[in-house]
């Protein structure tokens with residue numbers, strides 16, 4: 249069985265075209281490590297019949313992106329410090345997240361995806377977090393070498409007994425490529441892991457009907473070689489297969 253997972257596309261502009269796209273690293277990690285077929289969902293927003301989409305897939309994965317959730321989605325005025333935006337992705341991810349959680353469709357949210365999960369459920373985001381006193385700089389190192397940008401950068405403590413701790417253990421090292429983070433956590437989310445400076449690094453949905461986990465780091469980049477990264481994608485694949493097999497009963 250090769251279950252299918254919906255992956256929401258970014259809108260990118262290059263070569264005089266608008267593109268619906270997702271970086272290969274997310275697609276490859278889902279395909280090779282989770283053992284699922286990632287299917288790109290165009291960022292068509294509420295023109296999409298989300299119930300029909302979710303009836304046809306076995307999971308949802310939300311990738312990272314250099315773009316940020318538009319602050320109007322969490323009651324904050326737009327400002328250049330929150331840019332760049334991708335409103336089409338927002339308009340697709342946010343309702344899809346709510347529908348997937350309502351239906352218990354397995355959900356794995358990565359970086360921007362975790363931020364979307366928080367906003368979709370009523371939370372808010374802080375921006376330029378590195379500028380606040382006592383905060384680590386969670387941005388990627390400046391380098392043309394992706395392996396250096398996605399290098400493991402800081403430690404993360406998981407909450408004992410949490411979903412994430414059962415998957416990856418207590419203290420792990422993760423990469424870090426973000427300048428936004430959860431500010432007010434959504435009522436239905438619980439913190440599952442934090443950085444030493446208090447940045448929320450992993451969450452899960454309280455009383456979720458199905459697997460619903462988000463991480464602020466990028467396990468997809470080292471999914472084949474890093475134990476923590478691999479475990480996260482394997483756990484997502486297992487949840488998707490369980491869901492798919494239940495659907496067939």
Ligand SMILES: N[C@@H](CCC(=O)NCCCC(=O)O)C(=O)O
Pocket residue numbers: 311312313314315316358359360361363388425426427428429
């Ligand atoms: N834009 C948000 C979300 C961070 C994120 O998804 N980063 C992935 C980008 C990878 C890269 O820089 O190549 C934020 O900055 O917090």
